Amino acid sequence: MGQLDGRTALVTGGSRGIGAAIATRLAHEGANVVITYARAADRARALVDGLAGKALAVRAEATDTARLRQAVTRAVDAFGGLDILVNNAGIAPYGPFEDVTEADIDRILAVHVRAAFVLAQAASPHLGEGGRIITIGSSLAERVPYPGWALYAMSKSALVGLTKGLARDLGPRGITVNLVHPGSTDTEMNPADGPDADEERRYTALNRYCSPEDVAATVAHLAGEGGRNITGASFLVDAGAVA
Numbered sequence: 027m028g029q030l031d032g033r034t035a036l037v038t039g040g041s042r043g044i045g046a047a048i049a050t051r052l053a054h055e056g057a058n059v060v061i062t063y064a065r066a067a068d069r070a071r072a073l074v075d076g077l078a079g080k081a082l083a084v085r086a087e088a089t090d091t092a093r094l095r096q097a098v099t100r101a102v103d104a105f106g107g108l109d110i111l112v113n114n115a116g117i118a119p120y121g122p123f124e125d126v127t128e129a130d131i132d133r134i135l136a137v138h139v140r141a142a143f144v145l146a147q148a149a150s151p152h153l154g155e156g157g158r159i160i161t162i163g164s165s166l167a168e169r170v171p172y173p174g175w176a177l178y179a180m181s182k183s184a185l186v187g188l189t190k191g192l193a194r195d196l197g198p199r200g201i202t203v204n205l206v207h208p209g210s211t212d213t214e215m216n217p218a219d220g221p222d223a224d225e226e227r228r229y230t231a232l233n234r235y236c237s238p239e240d241v242a243a244t245v246a247h248l249a250g251e252g253g254r255n256i257t258g259a260s261f262l263v264d265a266g267a268v269a
């Protein structure tokens with residue numbers, strides 16, 4: 027018996043990296059899992075195949091709100107309901123502040139903020155007592171130790187307000203809403219052997235990267251019974267980068 031037996035989770039950006047680790051962990055805890063992806067169809071299919079019958083992959087570009095709403099409907103149709111929404115899909119453009127275009131601003135806010143808001147709205151009618159909304163932010167919402175990340179940090183810190191506000195909106199229905207801020211985490215977005223990795227490690231108290239599974243463990247705790255009285259909160263899983 028898993029702590030999430032009989033529950034259904036929707037994880038955006040579940041084809042790779044942190045989202046794939048979250049989807050896998052929630053499935054191992056007993057949940058049915060629906061993942062979304064934008065491009066990595068083969069990776070998404072392989073993950074779903076590995077979870078034998080308890081998972082489904084849906085292509086849903088995060089800027090396409092109609093597709094996001096359809097992903098919720100697909101989850102409900104496939105598994106008879108929805109209990110857990112994990113907003114994870116993300117991008118990490120960075121570079122000189124002076125070079126950021128208005129199109130860059132619109133895109134990152136659409137992927138990180140608008141998508142999370144729209145999905146929460148679409149999922150909300152299906153979530154019952156004990157429902158969960160968990161969003162993946164970034165330690166850069168709390169501390170930005172290097173230049174070039176203002177736009178990304180702005181988009182991730184907006185999720186703090188969204189999380190607190192939604193906690194108030196949905197708390198009366200017994201639904202919790204929380205935010206998990208990874209620090210440097212070994213994925214294709216930020217490989218632990220990448221050109222900036224040693225510098226990123228130096229910013230941490232533990233002198234190491236996180237793994238996607240580290241982040242998934244905190245998400246699983248919040249999704250389970252242990253998270254029943256945690257809401258409106260942000261959690262750093264960052265090896266002490268913000269310490």
Ligand code: NDP
Nearest residue numbers: 039041042043044063064065066088115116211213215216
């Ligand atoms: P990856 O690049 O490894 O994976 C990103 C995932 O998001 C993929 O599944 C990808 O799908 C999906 N995705 C990307 N863009 C879109 C889009 N426009 N529409 C729909 N899906 C999309 O990144 P991580 O796993 O590292 O990152 C996951 C989350 O964690 C992000 O929100 C990121 O900002 C955050 N984070 C990561 C950190 C790190 O160091 N890795 C640190 C702090 C936060 P597909 O491949 O199919 O396009």
